[in-house]
Structures are given as structure tokens and as C-alpha cells.
Amino acid sequence: MIRVALKTTLPIFFGYLPLGITFGVLFQELGYPWYFATLMGICIYAGAAQFMAVGLIAAGTGFVEIAIATFFLNSRHLFYGLALLNSFGNWGLRKLYLVFGLTDEVYALMSTIEVPKGADKPQFYFLMTIFSQSYWVLGCTLGAWAGTKLVFNKQGMEFAATALFTVLLIEQWAKIKKPLPFVVALIASAIALLLFAQQMLLFAISISIIIMIVLRLTNQKVHDEY
Amino acid sequence: MNIEYLLIVIAIMSGATFATRLPPFVLFSGNEQHQLLQFIAKYTPPMVMSILVIYMLKSVDYLSIEGFYVVIALIVTIGVHLWRRNALMSIVAGTVVFMVFVQS
Numbered sequence: 001m002i003r004v005a006l007k008t009t010l011p012i013f014f015g016y017l018p019l020g021i022t023f024g025v026l027f028q029e030l031g032y033p034w035y036f037a038t039l040m041g042i043c044i045y046a047g048a049a050q051f052m053a054v055g056l057i058a059a060g061t062g063f064v065e066i067a068i069a070t071f072f073l074n075s076r077h078l079f080y081g082l083a084l085l086n087s088f089g090n091w092g093l094r095k096l097y098l099v100f101g102l103t104d105e106v107y108a109l110m111s112t113i114e115v116p117k118g119a120d121k122p123q124f125y126f127l128m129t130i131f132s133q134s135y136w137v138l139g140c141t142l143g144a145w146a147g148t149k150l151v152f153n154k155q156g157m158e159f160a161a162t163a164l165f166t167v168l169l170i171e172q173w174a175k176i177k178k179p180l181p182f183v184v185a186l187i188a189s190a191i192a193l194l195l196f197a198q199q200m201l202l203f204a205i206s207i208s209i210i211i212m213i214v215l216r217l218t219n220q221k222v223h224d225e226y
Numbered sequence: 227m228n229i230e231y232l233l234i235v236i237a238i239m240s241g242a243t244f245a246t247r248l249p250p251f252v253l254f255s256g257n258e259q260h261q262l263l264q265f266i267a268k269y270t271p272p273m274v275m276s277i278l279v280i281y282m283l284k285s286v287d288y289l290s291i292e293g294f295y296v297v298i299a300l301i302v303t304i305g306v307h308l309w310r311r312n313a314l315m316s317i318v319a320g321t322v323v324f325m326v327f328v329q330s
Binding site for chain 2: 007010011014030031032036039040043044045046049050053056057060063066067068070071074075076077078079080081082083084085086088095099100102104107108111112113153155156157159160161162163164165166167168169170171172173175176180181182184185186188189193200201204205208209212213216226
């Protein structure tokens, strides 16, 4: 099962390693010892928020502001659990860790792929989450530790995230086989880009969910077919 | 360099991030079978996936040479995926093509 979980999360490795390294390189310019980048990868585990943190720490930003900024930056995650309520059982501490580790990439994978036949579900999800976080922590550490000395040319590797989401979008299409959610997402994205470009992800996701609920409650056809 | 400040910032950001991931599990615990919730659970992932793809592609300048590389890499990713349906292979193929282009 370890091998299957490794293979399943390998696309995340290609995305997290270069991004983590980029974070680490930025972080070490603050002058703190490298292992604080490791600590941030372990305790915070949120890409965009950690990048933002570098700027906030450099500016000596106040704690309340940091709390609010982090919450809003990550607020799209508020919706991610919705799709996994049924997938996660009452697995105690392990479940808490799965919730803690629910990043964009992990959510995308978990909400799309099936757990392999015969695999222990909580264990499989746990491995997926801990492997993904390890890649991130490894990247943060390497970047902060080796800094600019790191020679391998990772330029362009960031495309891995786009490729991962694209592939999972195809898989979602194969699963759902109905156009409505995709069309709704397109419309919601357009609205969000026009009106709330700074917080595009949060608004696009909220708007799309609201449109779907309204359609389901008001349109008999949507209610019956979806 | 202020270690104490940094440690408090890390603790706060850790808590704030967790606070964005936890609420659905607390709010809807026990209501998993509710029809509307099941509907949302089923249709949120395709919508989020579409939105994430749009988000990743929205700031690309499609008239630049890099925009051209993105389009090619996307075609490779989608093509390989439709051909073999192997997620890892499609992602690696698309990423490698993109890396070769931008580094050359």
C-alpha cells in the first residue's frame, strides 16, 4: 500500500518540491536558521500563506493582522471538507491530521481518485497526506538550507500543478458525465474574475456552490437529474 | 531576527490555516446523509477542479512565447491522458515538455 500511495502522490511531489524550495530560498533571506523553514512546513503547511508570511515577518506585522490575513488567504478551504464528509470516518487523531493536511492538491486527489481495492481506507488517506506533506517539508528545508547554492534547474516544474488539476478535471468529467457543474464553474469564475479578481478562488468557489444550490432548489429538472 | 516573534507567528498561522480546513467536519458532523449536502459533496469537486484549472491558466500571457509553451504542454498532458488514462504519466509528460521548452 505504501507503494501505491507513493505512486498516487508522486504528481504532488513534482509540484511541492520546487515550490517548497522557492519558499525556502525566500525564507532564508530573512536571516533565520534554516530549520525554521522546516518548522513552518510542518506546522503551517500552506503554500500561499507561507509565501505571504515571508513578507509579513520581514515587515514585523502584528499578530491579529497575520491571523486575519492567513484565514482569508486560505478561506477557500472552508468548502473542501464538504466533499469528504462521507469519505472520512471517525478515525480519531488520524482524521484530525487528514483535515489539517487538506491542501488544494491533496483535496483534488482525494475527491477524485478511488481508494484501491483491498486497501485500508484510513491508512491509505493517511499515507497520501503524510507523503504529500513530506514533499513540502523537504522542499522548504532544502531551499532554506542550500539556498541559492541549489543548482538543479527546476524552471518550468511549476507546470506540474496545472497538469495535475487538468488531469483530475478530466477524471471528474469521466465520473460526472453531465455538463452543468462545469458550466456553472465557468460562469462563476468569470464573475469572480470580473468583480473580485484579488480573491478569485474564494469567490468563484462560493458563487458556484450558491448557483448549484439555487438551481437545485428552484429547478425541477436539475433536482431530478442531479 | 526575533525568534520569539517568529514562533508566535508560526503558531498563529498554523491555527488560522487549520481553522479554514476544519469547519465543515464540525458543522455537518452527523448530517452526512442530508440530501442537499450529498448533492454539494458530489458536485463541489468538479467545480473546484474547473476553477483551479482556470486559476492556474488565467494569468498566462497567451500572446507570448511562454503562453505558446503552456498551450503545447496542456495539449500533451490532455492527449497523453486520453490515450493512456495514467495520471502520473500525463502529468510527467506535460511537465517535462514544458520544462524543456522554457529552459531551451
